Amino acid sequence: MQAPAIGGVQVQRGNGQTIRLSRGASLSDFADKIGANPASLVQIMLHLGEMVTATQSVNEETLQLLAAELDYNLLVVSPEEEDRELLESFDIEFGEDEGDEGDLVARPPVVTVMGHVDHGKTKLLDAIRHTNEVAREAGGITQHIGAYQIAAEHEGEDRKITFIDTPGHEAFTAMRARGAKVTDIAVLVVAADDGVKPQTIEALNHAQAAEVPVVVAVNKVDKEGADPNKVRAQLTEYGLVAEEYGGSTLFVDISAKNGTGIDDLLEAILLTADAELDLRANDAMDAQGVAIEAHLDRGRGPVATVLVQRGTLRVGDSIVCGEAFGRVRAMLDDNGVSIDEAGPSRPVQVLGLTAVPGAGDNFIVVTDDRMARQIAQQRAARKRTADMARSGRRRTLEELFSEMEKGQVDELKLIIKGDVSGSVEALEDALLKIDVGDEVRLRVLHRAVGAITEYDVNLAVADDNAVIIGFNVRPEVRARDLAEREGVDIRYYSVIYQAIEEIEAALKGMLKPEFEEVQMGTAEVREVFKVPKIGNIAGALVRSGTIVRNSKARLIRNGVVISDNLTVSSLRRFKDDATEVREGFECGIGVGYSDIKIDDVIETFEMREKPRV
């Protein structure tokens, strides 16, 4: 075959041949597929006007550009597709093999409760469980396993409904970010005395994006000043028109506190399920479903709550769940009662896995332990590669801005977290006022008070390339890990005008970041000592990295920055001065600041010059 020169480089052309690459692949991966030299692909990209290194993960557009140039038909596969293919290689179809029409039986709807803070999600979930106490099996006691099932009477029939027992859209978003579809119906809780709030809309957006029908629970109608009709009117603006107003959404007035209206709400859920969804599953096949929640129990080992979506799960089954596998040793239902089998829509706690799966991981019953182990191991290996590629995949603020300049992105999505509501609001207002013409827009996806949580990071992942702004707050440990894994950009500020200046400068294309903060170490304060002349010294355990004398430091309490601009002025191991103390060791740290409390975290950092891309 003729191999023409492109920009002076000889590469075999594809003649329309199809190749497949995973999302976030590098030029090197591309080169592997077509048996070319990675360096020559780098040169071709340069010729096409893009500077990328061979190992850097590149976006789909770039891959397609290269494929078109070389005459290959490129299919970029998502992680979900890759997993589907992995399972297919074991002759397993996830979520598809529902059998013939005749094999399908009705299954209960799976419901998630969402809504604004304090509007009563938790109270409602408790109330629903409570109304059903009579139906509980003898000997059982309420177990919070992440989901529960109740029975409600509907048109003279006893019908079951499964509720996901983690209120809020955190769980919903986390699962959606992992491609899992768990919820059939969303109950949107709106307090009648408070009306529609930002998070009400956010929750609604999540439900609509996932194409999940919504039932509105207008809560707290017992309260003085409650105005349920106002809630109906407000939601009309967002496309939720109540049935009594000529629309198709069911609104139910309830009081989660007094337990009124709960039966009507359950009825509305079943009516919506019957009208809008055809919820059926094959209960005769090997079980498949999703992990909802999992943890490591000291006595019992990994414990996972799974939702069976199809088939019947039985004690003794070999299962694989994400990267965990094992044989079902025992199953417990939401009353803590040991059961032998669980059919579609039933949540059960499973014992016997080798590791703790992640929420949103799928589980599958396979023919034997060996197959379960192989699938789990292949997934783990693939995830390691993907993680490596991915940490470079999501774009940083700087890259987003450069794409905005080129007109490729016209919206910057932000998630703002701050220490007090005043500052969060002030920051949001100020940011939204930045005027850089019509081409680019700023959109705030979420703002709240408190440390940066896993939810925030998941939201940034689900909404592709949102940037998180931490105003005097820091991420929780798990959120930090997740952000690192997913490559989500988190920006820290402690002065409002600085945040505004940087974002404004950036939006105008003038951002020239030269220094970045690099975290060196964190230490947890265990004790506080008073030392004459020096002040308070923290007896601390180094949690991560290394604490180095004279480095810059800040003090964090409950995820909120108490003081910035500190310096590690004294550092001691036992009675001796130390220049540095590593992770896992105890030491005495003085930062020239007296308001230190037990459980505070001392974070040290360094300003490093940013490598130019």
Ligand SMILES: Nc1nc2c(ncn2[C@@H]2O[C@H](COP(=O)(O)OP(=O)(O)OP(=O)(O)O)[C@@H](O)[C@H]2O)c(=O)[nH]1
């Ligand atoms: N009067 C009245 N108070 C209610 C009702 N439902 C909930 N509350 C109260 O409202 C407050 C918030 O209820 P929660 O159930 O914690 O609200 P939530 O939506 O789960 O809140 P977050 O978990 O913080 O998002 C609590 O003090 C409840 O007692 C109700 O129907 N009537």
